[in-house]
Amino acid sequence: MFIRKFRFAAIAAAALIIAAALLGGCSQTVDRQLDPHKLNVVASFYPLYDFATKIGGDHVHVVNLVPAGVEPHDWSPKSRDLQLLGRSQVFVYEGIGFEGWADNALKTLKADGPVVVEAGKGVPLLQAAEDDGHDVKDGGEAGESKPGADPHIWLSPANAKIIGANIKQAFIQADPAHKQDYEANYANFASKLDALDAKYKQQLGGVKQKQLVVSHQAFGYLCRDYGLTQMPIMGLAPDAEPTAQEMKKINDFIKQNNVKTIFFEELVSDKLAKTLAKDAGVGTAVLNPLEGLTEQQQKAGQDYFSVMETNLQHLVQALQ
Incomplete structure (x- = not known):
């Protein structure tokens, strides 16, 4: 009897999980x-x-x-x-x-x-x-x-x-x-x-540091508009990993420009940026390229303007 009840409970639980998955799929549809x-x-x-x-x-x-x-x-x-x-x-x-x-x-x-x-x-x-x-x-x-x-x-x-x-x-x-x-x-x-x-323009115009190290080459237009220079760890696509020679170039850039912060983003792995930051003895912060939002950001009602405001705060803090 116990075994039958256990099997019934297991089947019922599995049915609920399947139903929940189907409902989740339906909600996406x-x-x-x-x-x-x-x-x-x-x-x-x-x-x-x-x-x-x-x-x-x-x-x-x-x-x-x-x-x-x-x-x-x-x-x-x-x-x-x-x-x-x-x-x-x-x-x-x-x-x-x-x-x-x-x-x-x-x-x-x-x-x-x-x-x-x-x-x-x-x-x-x-x-x-x-x-x-x-x-x-x-x-x-x-x-x-x-x-x-x-x-x-x-x-x-x-x-x-x-x-x-x-x-x-x-x-x-x-x-x-x-x-x-x-x-x-x-x-x-x-x-x-x-x-x-x-x-x-007002807030970035007064910062002392003008050089950024970013996770991938996404901030060219922002840098152009506000007098900054980006050094990306990866290329135009965030999966274009750098060679050993490029990593050395980035490390040299950090030292020569006294960079204190390496920026990473939420939708791709932050391991490379954080490893580089640890090796260079500098901090990290988020700079969002706004290619997409996380589910948490979406549920919180964030949008282009709120993320750009947060980006500005992080830039000012890092570049002072």
């Missing part, structure tokens, strides 16, 4: 459902999702293709993602090479499919150096998609205004009835970006 009463927008990754949500306001339903907590550099869509994309009214992607899967995805869209907005169009690009993957220098035509261009354009508030304007125009094209609301939402968004830009 529901989150990706389209809203028949709104303009349905699919964004290729977090910053574009956040900008589209702010500019679209109550008139849009925005889906972020990349799940919370997932590093988007190597993410690629599944068939259900492509089906969702085909049924949407607007598809927002960057178009500078960050989404390696985008060209193939665009080929799956029908002529009467979503309005496609290349959000990075018109942004003055930085060209990543090809020699060692660590230096960033000016170059590249605005909005041009080609290998070597630094795609991390959203970390500049000035660039974010251009991205937002492209999204706004796509919304007006797809839903002209709400043009005034999109214009007003964008004006508010742009005003907040101007205030953020002014705050960055």
Whole structure:
């Protein structure tokens, strides 16, 4: 009798676990459902999702293709993602090479499919150096998609205004009835970006240290705007691990510039940054490239502006 009861309890527990897993899967599916009463927008990754949500306001339903907590550099869509994309009214992607899967995805869209907005169009690009993957220098035509261009354009508030304007125009094209609301939402968004830009200039303008060591080469535009220099541990993608020669170069950079902090990020392993910091006898802090949010950040209601404010605090503390 005891054994039968034990088996029954075990089967019941297993059934509950399976049911919970199925419900979890269903909740993810529901989150990706389209809203028949709104303009349905699919964004290729977090910053574009956040900008589209702010500019679209109550008139849009925005889906972020990349799940919370997932590093988007190597993410690629599944068939259900492509089906969702085909049924949407607007598809927002960057178009500078960050989404390696985008060209193939665009080929799956029908002529009467979503309005496609290349959000990075018109942004003055930085060209990543090809020699060692660590230096960033000016170059590249605005909005041009080609290998070597630094795609991390959203970390500049000035660039974010251009991205937002492209999204706004796509919304007006797809839903002209709400043009005034999109214009007003964008004006508010742009005003907040101007205030953020002014705050960055004011607070970073007075720091003594101008050199950063960061986990990967994501902060070129931010450094350009505010007179800083980045030395990344990894290249444009956070999985491009440095060679022994590059590690020596980073160590020399730390010593020569009296760097006191090495910055790491949440969505990739911090082991390399912390090992380097320990070897060099310096501290560590988070500098978020805003490629995505963790589930905890999402639940806490964080967004582009709150993360950029936190980034500024960490930069000022490290560079004083």
